[in-house]
Amino acid sequence: MESLPDAILQFIMSHINNARDVAACSCVSKRWKDSLPYIKTLYFPRNSFDNNSGGETPDNIVRRMISQIVQLEELVVYSPFSCAGLASWLSLVGLSLRQLELRMDNILDTQALNENPSKLDCVGAARNLESLKLWGVLMVNSPKWDVFQNLKNLEIIGARLEDPVLSVVLRSCPYLTRLLLLGCEGVRSVSIDLPYLEECKMDFYGLGNISLSLKSPKIESLEVQGCSWIRVPETNHLRNLSISNNAGRVYMVDFGKLTALESLTMRGVQWCWDAICKMLKLSSEVKHLYMKVEFTGDFEALQPFPEIDFVDFFNSHPKLHKFDIHGAMFAALCQKNSLKHVDSGFMIPCLEDVVITVRSPLNAEQKMSTLESLLKYGKSLRTMVIKILQMKSSHSSADDFFDEVCKFTYQNHKIVRIE
Numbered sequence: 001m002e003s004l005p006d007a008i009l010q011f012i013m014s015h016i017n018n019a020r021d022v023a024a025c026s027c028v029s030k031r032w033k034d035s036l037p038y039i040k041t042l043y044f045p046r047n048s049f050d051n052n053s054g055g056e057t058p059d060n061i062v063r064r065m066i067s068q069i070v071q072l073e074e075l076v077v078y079s080p081f082s083c084a085g086l087a088s089w090l091s092l093v094g095l096s097l098r099q100l101e102l103r104m105d106n107i108l109d110t111q112a113l114n115e116n117p118s119k120l121d122c123v124g125a126a127r128n129l130e131s132l133k134l135w136g137v138l139m140v141n142s143p144k145w146d147v148f149q150n151l152k153n154l155e156i157i158g159a160r161l162e163d164p165v166l167s168v169v170l171r172s173c174p175y176l177t178r179l180l181l182l183g184c185e186g187v188r189s190v191s192i193d194l195p196y197l198e199e200c201k202m203d204f205y206g207l208g209n210i211s212l213s214l215k216s217p218k219i220e221s222l223e224v225q226g227c228s229w230i231r232v233p234e235t236n237h238l239r240n241l242s243i244s245n246n247a248g249r250v251y252m253v254d255f256g257k258l259t260a261l262e263s264l265t266m267r268g269v270q271w272c273w274d275a276i277c278k279m280l281k282l283s284s285e286v287k288h289l290y291m292k293v294e295f296t297g298d299f300e301a302l303q304p305f306p307e308i309d310f311v312d313f314f315n316s317h318p319k320l321h322k323f324d325i326h327g328a329m330f331a332a333l334c335q336k337n338s339l340k341h342v343d344s345g346f347m348i349p350c351l352e353d354v355v356i357t358v359r360s361p362l363n364a365e366q367k368m369s370t371l372e373s374l375l376k377y378g379k380s381l382r383t384m385v386i387k388i389l390q391m392k393s394s395h396s397s398a399d400d401f402f403d404e405v406c407k408f409t410y411q412n413h414k415i416v417r418i419e
Contacts, residue, residue, distance in 0.1 A: 002031070012040045017041040017074075019048055019065060021274065030101075033256075041074040042066060048079040059085025062374075066093050074099040078135075083115050089124045095123035100134040102344070107160050107185050133157070139188075142168040150173075155180040164188050168195065169409035180255070181289035192216065197344075200235075202226075208248025228252070232352065236260060244268050250275050251298075255282055263288040270295045270302055280316070287319050287350075292326040292357075310339055314348045321352050327359040327389075334366040339373055348378045357387040375412060384416045 004012075013035040016022055019042060024034040042065065049058040058066075059082055066072055067121040072093040086102070104119055120143040123132065127146060131153040139161035151173045157180070166187060170176075177200045179192070185205035190212045192200070197216035204210050204226030211229040214222070224230060230243065230250045235256040243250065244267035253275045264283045266276070273296045283289065297303035305328045313333065314320070325333075354374055358367065377382060386405060409416045 002029075006289040007033075010035045011364045014039050015156065017076075019044045019062075022065065034131070037070045039069060040072065041099075041247070042069065042072060043076040044079045046078040057085075059088070059238075063088050063092070069093070071096045073097060076101040078103040080105060083117065083119045083122060086119055086124070087117065090122055090308070095128055096128045097128070097129060099131040100126050100129055101131075104137040106138045107136045107158060121145075131155075131192075134159070137161075137185075139165045139169070141165065143172070145169075145172040147171075148173050150175070152176060153178040156182070156184065158183040160186050161183075163189055166190065171191075206247065208245045222305060229411050230254065232256065239263065241265070241283075242267075245271075249297075251281075251417075253278055256310040258282045259285055261286050263290075264306070265290040267292045268294070270297060272296065272298050273306065274298075276305075280313075283314055287317055288322040288324075289317065289320060290324040291329045294328055296328075304328060307335035307337065308332040308372065309337075311342055311346055313375075314351075315346075319350055320348075321350050322355075323351060324355040326357040330356055330358065330367070330370070331360070331363065334363055334370045339369055342377075344347075346377060347382075350380055351378045352380050352382045353385075353388065354381065354383070355385045357389060358405075359389045361398040364397060364401040367401070368393075368408065371405075373410060375415065381415060384412075385419055386416065387419050 026036055066089055122400040124145040130148055130150050133155040136158045139159055142165050153177055154173050175196055176194050177196050180201045182203045182278045193215045198218050199221045201223040208226050212227045214232045217234040218237055220237050221240040225244045228248050230255040233256050235258055237260055239260050240263045242265035251272050261283055264286045271293045295302035296305055310333050409418050
């Protein structure tokens with residue numbers, strides 16, 4: 001290392017980012033120490049100061065280290081810090097930072113409500129950020145931010161926030177192309193108007209009764225969890241869509257035309273039947289469909305799916321390549337009338353992979369007939385995976401059904417397997 005030119009040594013050192021490693025390297029030699037100011041990224045893990053026996057506070061240690069760096073572009077701090085400490089760091093490197101990631105750890109801190117400025121306010125000093133990630137953040141007071149002109153990526157993981165505060169935050173980031181709100185609680189109505197947004201993922205805690213309105217004409221990927229009412233009018237570029245609600249029910253979905261949609265995921269305990277029908281109708285061009293909705297029903301009572309015509313379903317989804325289907329939807333396709341009148345020219349042209357999860361031995365004959373029909377009409381079918389969950393029925397019909405599935409699998413072992 002000592003024989004290397006300064007430029008190469010500086011290049012090597014610039015790839016060291018863990019704060020402990022940086023501190024250790026600075027003790028090797030003066031030449032190594034003189035090369036460290038050229039690092040671009042500095043990372044402080046959660047346990048960075050667990051064995052701090054010196055008289056210097058963690059805030060001051062971080063400040064001293066970043067003050068020695070010529071142009072710090074990325075700062076990641078998972079170790080505890082104070083509001084004053086954060087303000088002092090960003091006063092030094094705020095303008096050079098492009099990426100900032102902070103574990104705020106104040107989501108349950110009631111004293112944080114009275115901080116002025118707050119930790120969230122201090123982030124505004126890094127006005128040239130391109131990516132901002134915040135973990136465990138309390139957002140009940142609107143941050144005093146100017147507009148982030150360069151911010152393209154915003155990730156908030158584990159937050160307690162309120163509707164007006166989220167609106168202020170999003171207005172300060174009008175040029176976002178990627179937005180993640182994960183493990184967030186406290187909101188009731190979310191309205192997003194971001195003209196450049198391409199990827200959005202939202203996971204809300206609570207009762208699952210949130211309303212969402214998203215106006216982003218360039219949106220390509222959208223994942224939503226915890227919303228009952230969803231409105232996305234501009235969907236010309238939407239390719240991947242996932243809607244789930246583990247705590248409540250999905251009442252209403254209102255989307256524009258989904259002509260570009262390739263992948264659709266629908267999950268939840270209960271969806272209103274109108275919402276299911278609307279999504280299936282809009283997704284006629286979809287290539288990958290994943291359905292794990294257990295029940296339907298417009299009110300509290302959980303109801304099974306009504307009959308879905310096997311032929312009509314696949315005729316309505318001619319480009320379907322992969323179909324992942326669980327309990328209720330499979331049972332709906334297995335009604336006795338579905339396969340009574342099949343046109344001689346009917347086929348499922350593009351289907352290659354099917355994953356079927358079976359939860360009940362009821363209507364075993366119809367279910368076996370549907371499995372056989374998937375093989376018969378799926379001219380491009382390569383794999384069929386049958387997952388049989390632990391059946392609640394103690395009747396011998398469960399054993400008989402399992403025997404039939406095993407026989408079917410053996411006869412078509414090149415395509416079918418049981419998991």
